[in-house]
Amino acid sequence: MDDALLLAADAARVMLESGGETYRAEDVAVAVASSLGGAEAECYATPTGVTLSFVGIDGRVHSIIKRIKRRAMHLERIALVDKLARDLVAGEKDFESASTELDRIERLPGLKVAYSCAAAAIGAGFFTLLFHGMWNDALVAAAAGIVVSRFPPVMARRQMPDFFTNLFAAAVGAFLCLGGKELGLVANADAAVIGMLMLLVPGVAVTNAIRDTIAGDLVAGVARGADALLAAVAISVGAGATYQLWRLLSGGALP
């Protein structure tokens, strides 16, 4: 019974760590627990933790708390954990195969450095074009995007809070784009900086926060909203500081 408890809670934890919605994590935990024989399964999830309890076959209440410390978007994991829960409910998987599958999902490798750099460059570059930049602006934004995209993994390894990651990444990214303008590589600095910032902007987080709140997960929604607001502040302060510094150094002229 405790195995089922651990499996259900871990499934919810992986869901939340991969950026899944709160209600989906709760549904997955309840579905896994009930399909493995738990009655009265209830799960309460927030972006920072999962609480799960159910009544086992032995008639006792089992419960567990899982803390969630880091979150990084991993859509493939969300899809696979969701499928795992569906398979369990449909009876296409038993406990053993489900636990090996969850283990496999958790060990799913992240992007190789080269690939994530390429993806960041593509994202930043094309969004620069979208916001009326030219090809040269896009190339500089892509280069800045590569640098910016290396910040989260490196800073996470040093246990740095997300706030500082966003702050420093935005500052360095803006500095690179303004430097590009100074060198004559960038014509439209606004577009280049916007394209680079798109990598950091917590737009998805804001949207998810509002959706969680509308769905009735009030605590999770407010927590995500605060997280998104803090990230927005960090990015604005980081990029803004670079702009102010630039103004100081270039004698009052803003890009």
Next chain:
Amino acid sequence: MTQWLEPLWAGLGTAGFAFLFNLRGKDLPIVALGGALGWAVSMPILAATESQAFAYLVASMVIGIWAEVVAAVRRRPASVYIICAIIPLVPGAGMYYTMLEYVRGNNWNGLATGLATLLAAGSIAVGLAVSSAVSRLISLRSIARRLSSPRRKPTIENKGKYSQQSIRRGDKKNLSASQESRH
């Protein structure tokens, strides 16, 4: 840059972000299409009404419905597609211009731009919520899912809900039901 290329840029940028979010394979061109679709919908509305919030509201409703359809075909959660396809609409530019106004010392303009940015973000969320509510109302698949949802399984009878006996009985019933369906 010519305007008709914008959906293309939006789609390619979306694919880049989707790959960064660890989406692989067939889903990448699908979400690129979704990102392009959302932007293409928002463009004429933005031009006609000059209201970013309204344009984003409609575009995110379209994205939401598109994502529900794709999710049903691909048998994956709709949010996987939604998260990627709304990225071009995410008001990164608004946030940047808000910051720029404050740096320039135009606090009132900054406040106005910031509010407009917040409104745009809110309208995306509302559009998505509306489309998911609509699809929940009309989709047969989700009705079927709701009926078979484990949460709704009546494992314990009302009588003597908290007696150990009934809980045990309920559990065995639940367990045997899942075993039956396995074979």
